Amino acid sequence: MKKNHLLLFLCLAGAAAAQGQNLSKGEIHGNFEIDAQYYNPDSAIGAPAVPEKALMNGWGNVIYTNGKFSAGLRYESYLNVMQGFDPRYKGTGIPYRYATYDNGGLEITVGSSYDQFGSGLVYRAYEDRGLLYDNALDGVRVRYTPAKGVYLKGIWGKQRTFFTTSPGIVRGFDGEVNLNELFDSCMAKVKTQIILGGSFVSKFQADQDPTFVLPENVGASAGRLNLIRDITLNEATGKKGQINFYGEYAYKINDPSTVNGLIYKPGEAIYSSVAYSQKGFGLLLAAKHIDNMNFRSDRTATGNAAMINYLPALTRQHTYPLMAYYPYATQPNGEVSWQAEMSFKLKKGTLLGGKYGTDIILNYSAAYGLDSTNLHDEAGRRFGYTAEYFAPGDQYFQDIHIEIGKKLTNKLKGTLMYASMYYNKNVIEGKSGYPLIPAQVAVLDVIYRFTDEIALRTDLEHLYTKEDFGSWALALAELSLAPHWFIAAMDQYNYGNKIESKQIHYVNGQIGYLRGTSRIAIGYGKQRAGIFCVGGVCRFVPASNGFTLVITSSF
Amino acid sequence: MKKILTLLAFVAAAGTAGIAQEAAAPAQTNTGQKVPGVEMKTLDGKKFNSADFKNDGKPIIISFWATWCAPCKKELNAIAENFEDWQKETGVKVIAVSIDDARNSPKVKPYVDSKGWEYEVYLDENQDFKRAMNVNNVPHTFVLNGNGEIVYQYNNYVEGEELKLYEIVKKVAKGEKIN
Numbered sequence: 001m002k003k004n005h006l007l008l009f010l011c012l013a014g015a016a017a018a019q020g021q022n023l024s025k026g027e028i029h030g031n032f033e034i035d036a037q038y039y040n041p042d043s044a045i046g047a048p049a050v051p052e053k054a055l056m057n058g059w060g061n062v063i064y065t066n067g068k069f070s071a072g073l074r075y076e077s078y079l080n081v082m083q084g085f086d087p088r089y090k091g092t093g094i095p096y097r098y099a100t101y102d103n104g105g106l107e108i109t110v111g112s113s114y115d116q117f118g119s120g121l122v123y124r125a126y127e128d129r130g131l132l133y134d135n136a137l138d139g140v141r142v143r144y145t146p147a148k149g150v151y152l153k154g155i156w157g158k159q160r161t162f163f164t165t166s167p168g169i170v171r172g173f174d175g176e177v178n179l180n181e182l183f184d185s186c187m188a189k190v191k192t193q194i195i196l197g198g199s200f201v202s203k204f205q206a207d208q209d210p211t212f213v214l215p216e217n218v219g220a221s222a223g224r225l226n227l228i229r230d231i232t233l234n235e236a237t238g239k240k241g242q243i244n245f246y247g248e249y250a251y252k253i254n255d256p257s258t259v260n261g262l263i264y265k266p267g268e269a270i271y272s273s274v275a276y277s278q279k280g281f282g283l284l285l286a287a288k289h290i291d292n293m294n295f296r297s298d299r300t301a302t303g304n305a306a307m308i309n310y311l312p313a314l315t316r317q318h319t320y321p322l323m324a325y326y327p328y329a330t331q332p333n334g335e336v337s338w339q340a341e342m343s344f345k346l347k348k349g350t351l352l353g354g355k356y357g358t359d360i361i362l363n364y365s366a367a368y369g370l371d372s373t374n375l376h377d378e379a380g381r382r383f384g385y386t387a388e389y390f391a392p393g394d395q396y397f398q399d400i401h402i403e404i405g406k407k408l409t410n411k412l413k414g415t416l417m418y419a420s421m422y423y424n425k426n427v428i429e430g431k432s433g434y435p436l437i438p439a440q441v442a443v444l445d446v447i448y449r450f451t452d453e454i455a456l457r458t459d460l461e462h463l464y465t466k467e468d469f470g471s472w473a474l475a476l477a478e479l480s481l482a483p484h485w486f487i488a489a490m491d492q493y494n495y496g497n498k499i500e501s502k503q504i505h506y507v508n509g510q511i512g513y514l515r516g517t518s519r520i521a522i523g524y525g526k527q528r529a530g531i532f533c534v535g536g537v538c539r540f541v542p543a544s545n546g547f548t549l550v551i552t553s554s555f
Numbered sequence: 556m557k558k559i560l561t562l563l564a565f566v567a568a569a570g571t572a573g574i575a576q577e578a579a580a581p582a583q584t585n586t587g588q589k590v591p592g593v594e595m596k597t598l599d600g601k602k603f604n605s606a607d608f609k610n611d612g613k614p615i616i617i618s619f620w621a622t623w624c625a626p627c628k629k630e631l632n633a634i635a636e637n638f639e640d641w642q643k644e645t646g647v648k649v650i651a652v653s654i655d656d657a658r659n660s661p662k663v664k665p666y667v668d669s670k671g672w673e674y675e676v677y678l679d680e681n682q683d684f685k686r687a688m689n690v691n692n693v694p695h696t697f698v699l700n701g702n703g704e705i706v707y708q709y710n711n712y713v714e715g716e717e718l719k720l721y722e723i724v725k726k727v728a729k730g731e732k733i734n
Binding site for chain 1: 601695709714
């Protein structure tokens with residue numbers, strides 16, 4: 001009997017132990033998007049004949065998470081890639097896959113990762129599906145927090161280019177210290193938050209050039225400082241303001257590449273911003289100096305491929321089609337740019353504010369080339385040129401912008417915008433023979449709510465210029481029937497084109513159905529290249545004529 | 556007799572184990588997806604982990620937005636117009652996560668302050684939280700119930716959407732199920 005009792009006890013103990021195995025259940029989620037287009041050749045608008053007639057971009061993400069572990073992959077399919085995207089995106093594959101284990105203070109990722117050091121001046125791996133930009137690092141990424149306020153990151157791998165990786169090996173390290181968090185006992189009374197950071201990134205690429213001795217290991221380092229301070233404006237009401245200062249300096253040793261013309265000059269970048277804000281008012285000032293900071297894991301790469309770093313453009317990002325007609329992109333070889341933006345709210349009930357208040361944004365941004373002195377030493381040292389810090393040369397871009405937003409009645413809201421721009425097409429688009437293009441752009445965006453479900457948005461825009469393709473006028477009407485439907489029609493008319501046959505109406509329409517996280521939208525008509533926002537979402541769209549289809553969902 | 560008792564004990568144990576597993580299973584199963592723990596920055600420069608989102612058992616709205624996304628700003632401004640009433644009635648909290656990168660993230664605090672939003676705003680500059688939450692593009696808005704589980708989400712904004720959002724929030728505040 002004693003033996004049986006023991007056996008019984010062991011069995012029940014086993015049952016109890018089985019009950020104790022509490023593995024939290026894993027979860028699977030994902031999202032996908034398919035963009036397809038049927039192309040009609042249209043020489044008048046410059047839409048080329050597409051041999052496949054219809055093109056498709058598609059991708060699907062699947063993520064598995066279970067407690068501290070997560071893994072995911074992305075399947076991408078370009079059969080073939082749509083017009084306006086890099087044609088090297090061809091075929092299908094799984095270019096992105098990773099597994100991560102996060103043990104609280106230590107997180108390890110193997111496979112593909114995205115990360116950023118500081119503002120990205122020496123390292124930023126990220127993706128933008130709208131541009132098909134993806135320089136994910138394929139290798140190892142470690143994030144470690146050894147003590148409160150100390151954040152360390154390390155990366156080692158190769159960057160994704162299309163369905164393969166670029167030849168260079170990238171290794172990097174970033175450390176950031178929040179002094180107030182680290183020394184919290186003795187800094188408890190310090191009102192300013194002080195955050196220091198430093199990064200070092202090195203790339204290795206074998207030298208296969210027969211003519212030049214190219215450096216195989218190129219290192220870039222950066223240091224940054226962020227100071228944040230709250231200011232009490234009114235002791236009685238507790239009204240506060242905040243000042244935020246950010247400054248970063250980066251230095252890269254000699255890195256001859258196709259983009260910089262194979263010169264041995266080192267690269268430097270300075271980026272700084274000061275922001276002040278309080279309830280109802282915000283002010284931002286930012287300046288940037290870039291000198292020879294093209295940093296890629298393939299020195300022969302051009303376009304958007306194999307970039308290791310990210311040089312933010314200090315210009316206002318526009319999404320209204322004619323406002324975004326002349327967009328600016330940072331010139332890695334050299335530029336000096338600055339931006340000032342002030343946003344404030346005129347309170348409701350005041351004379352200027354009106355019944356509901358008025359929102360105003362003023363923005364001034366400008367970019368210039370470097371005032372550089374060419375050294376004419378191509379035969380020998382190949383240093384290229386010299387340039388002073390923040391000394392502007394040729395004008396590249398300017399945008400003086402005002403935006404007024406106002407709710408007029410309970411059902412009527414409107415935004416009025418005006419911008420005066422200068423656009424250097426030769427430098428920004430790599431063309432030649434164009435003068436500096438001045439353009440005046442005005443936008444009026446009005447929304448009228450008929451009922452709780454039905455609303456009509458009308459967008460009227462005008463771009464005036466005597467240069468380039470001349471002036472444009474745009475009219476857009478978008479009817480939304482909440483919560484599921486939207487219908488939109490748009491006409492962009494290039495009435496100012498010097499060539500009469502090119503004074504074309506780009507008319508197109510779109511209808512969409514939305515439900516939860518799914519949307520399906522079908523469009524037809526002519527599209528000019530640009531960024532368009534319709535039905536609640538913004539995307540980059542190239543010029544074309546035909547049917548478009550977008551299906552997106554997540555689960 | 557001894558053999559039968561042993562056999563019975565075995566079956567009982569196996570049965571207990573089986574029942575124990577089944578009894579444990581519903582407790583282990585998540586009735587809804589919880590928000591993954593990802594690090595972001597506050598507007599004051601400090602780090603904050605999304606696993607720490609709380610609202611004392613009351614509903615939470617998480618909305619992904621960016622300073623360049625006009626529909627996102629329209630949605631958050633439309634919610635702001637009624638937010639005081641929403642809070643009084645349901646205690647809902649709005650967490651606005653900005654996916655602006657280094658180019659635009661310095662503009663987030665000045666914009667939020669100029670609009671006077673009473674939301675918790677976080678910066679997801681590396682877009683880690685956006686990826687972990689399975690967000691394709693913005694605006695993408697989630698509603699969490701009192702247990703921090705995602706009960707509703709949508710990926711667009713049309714005029715009047717915020718009224719439907721509030722109907723969902725009211726139901727969640729009462730503890731009703733959303734289908």
